[in-house]
Amino acid sequence: MEQSQNEKNLSSEEISRYARHISLPEIGIKGQEKLKTxxxxxxxxxxxxxxxxxxxxxxxxxxxxxxxxxxxxxxxxxxxxxxxxxxxxxxxxxxxxxxxxxxxxxxxxxxxxxxxxxxxxxxxxxxxxxxxxxxxxxxxxxxxxxxxxxxxxxxxxxxxxxxxxxxxxxxxxxxxxxxxxxxxxxxxxxxxxxxxxxxxxxxxxxxxxxxxxxxxxxxxxxxxxxxxxxxxxxxxxxxxxxxxxxxxxxxxxxxxxxxxxxxxxxDIKVKNEVDYYIKSISIKELKRLLSQSSKEILLIDVRNLNEHDQCSISGSRLIPLSTIESGEAINEIKILTAKKNLYVFCKSGNRSLRALKHLNKFGIRGINIEGGIEAWNNEKIN
Structure with a gap:
């Protein structure tokens, strides 16, 4: 609906309220009227x-x-x-x-x-x-x-x-x-x-x-x-x-x-795991591996520091996803995985999958832990 000229014009109160706008030559009275309408x-x-x-x-x-x-x-x-x-x-x-x-x-x-x-x-x-x-x-x-x-x-x-x-x-x-x-x-x-x-x-x-x-x-x-x-x-x-x-x-x-x-x-799905060479294991499988040969396992937590401090898996190493995607942690992980098998977890399994996908670009292969720390805690309860 077209506005009348009176509705477009600024009142004395509005001129006072928007004085700092109006004093700008780029805005002025006309510009402030445009904002009003x-x-x-x-x-x-x-x-x-x-x-x-x-x-x-x-x-x-x-x-x-x-x-x-x-x-x-x-x-x-x-x-x-x-x-x-x-x-x-x-x-x-x-x-x-x-x-x-x-x-x-x-x-x-x-x-x-x-x-x-x-x-x-x-x-x-x-x-x-x-x-x-x-x-x-x-x-x-x-x-x-x-x-x-x-x-x-x-x-x-x-x-x-x-x-x-x-x-x-x-x-x-x-x-x-x-x-x-x-x-x-x-x-x-x-x-x-x-x-x-x-x-x-x-x-x-x-x-x-x-x-x-x-x-x-x-x-x-x-x-x-x-x-x-x-x-x-x-x-x-x-x-x-x-x-x-x-x-x-x-x-x-x-x-x-x-x-x-x-x-x-x-409808957009992650590409087939084979495409990214990403394998996954359950929490039960992880616990079995840890009980058998924990020295051969590098367990990385890609959550944030505060999440890690609140609750994590014993023996895991914190390397936040942000440091992986920024490239800061790549060399560190290459050194750590030279003689160990890499397993990655987060809260529910999404961020760890992102981390592994990124690491694949640098030739670093690892295994995603399904369900992350949430599945780990549920397994402890059950």
Whole structure:
């Protein structure tokens, strides 16, 4: 619906509120009016969505949509700063709206208390100018991407894990890349650690989500150079940024309808174990081997230090997956496996499989322990 000139014009209170924006020649009164009349939807009200939503409201975005179906838990509070201790048990959307309206009562906040699906995505997202992907799973990311292609909407994408985050802007122009240009096919589910398994530094989504907010403001006011065709990668441990160029593949734009994205992602399986020379054994088999010839066995735990300290298998050596994938631990493992047989475990068997797949590239063969420490503990109980 077209807005009247009065609705577009800034009030004296708004001119005072947004004075620091207005004093920027690149934004000014006209730019602030664009922010007032714009609409942005955020899918996910977690680590990324929290700072994004806060800064969108503070910037004077006229209409903000929030899509989420989850409730606030204590484990969220370490990084999801839009929620408070009093919010635990509330819907994340309701908790977020309370915070945003306290910050800026003039914002309109629309709540979509539901999971984004192929049946509702086009209807929901079509109501907004800019789409912000703050989701935490591959099916939703592909769903958001394809919906934006069909609706011709810009998609501000971000993801985080452990100490690293990345941001890009997809589908901004006709020749812009999209998420399928970054990740053409989803990785096998069994090779993807959950947030609870991998962990995340609390401040990381604050940095990445704030960058998403900056991109939204730039796109709406048409200033600067958005991350179109560029993937920005931030490493909190090194406190460094690097940038990769993304190219658009016309074949990845050929999206005309939405599909079953859960099935699309779950259909991707790890290649046959023979392809990677990866064998596996059960916890019972491992215990039998340890009782017979433990001196010939090198048992590596690829979880994080805090997980290892809480509970591990006696005699195991901690070499986190991150140090294997970064290459830091490769020489150490080569030396250790010179005279011993390598067995690798993690929490449930997913990270250990990733570690062995990576080690295979360096000619290091090992055996995956099915079920990881969870199976080990269950075996002890039973």
């Amino acid at each position: 714009s609409s942005v939807v955020c899918i996910g009200t977690g680590g990324l969505g929290s700072p994004l939503l806060i800064y969108l409201a503070a910037a004077g975005i006229g209409r903000i949509g929030i899509v989420d179906f989850d409730v606030v838990e204590y484990s969220n509070l370490q990084r999801q700063i839009i929620h408070s201790t009093n919010s635990v048990g509330l819907l994340k959307t309701a908790s977020a709206k309370q915070h945003l309206l306290k910050l800026n009562p003039s914002c309109r906040v629309d709540l979509h208390n539901q999971k984004l699906t192929s049946s509702n995505a086009l209807e929901i997202l079509n109501n907004y100018d800019v789409i912000c992907d703050c989701s935490d799973n591959f099916p939703t990311r592909y769903l958001i991407n394809d919906s934006c292609l069909i609706l011709n909407k810009p998609n501000i994408y971000a993801s985080i894990a452990r100490f690293e985050g990345q941001v890009s802007v997809f589908n901004l122009k006709e020749d812009s890349p999209n998420y399928r240009d970054l990740i053409p096919t989803p990785p096998p589910k069994e090779l993807i650690p959950s947030c609870s398994e991998a962990g995340v530094m609390g401040i990381l989504p604050g940095i990445i989500g704030t960058i998403q907010a900056a991109e939204a403001i730039k796109i709406i006011t048409n200033i600067g150079y958005p991350l179109n065709g560029r993937l920005l990668i931030f490493n909190a441990l090194k406190m460094s940024f690097k940038e990769l160029t993304l190219k658009s593949n016309p074949e990845n734009k050929n999206i005309h309808k939405l599909i079953d994205y859960q099935k699309f992602c779950s």
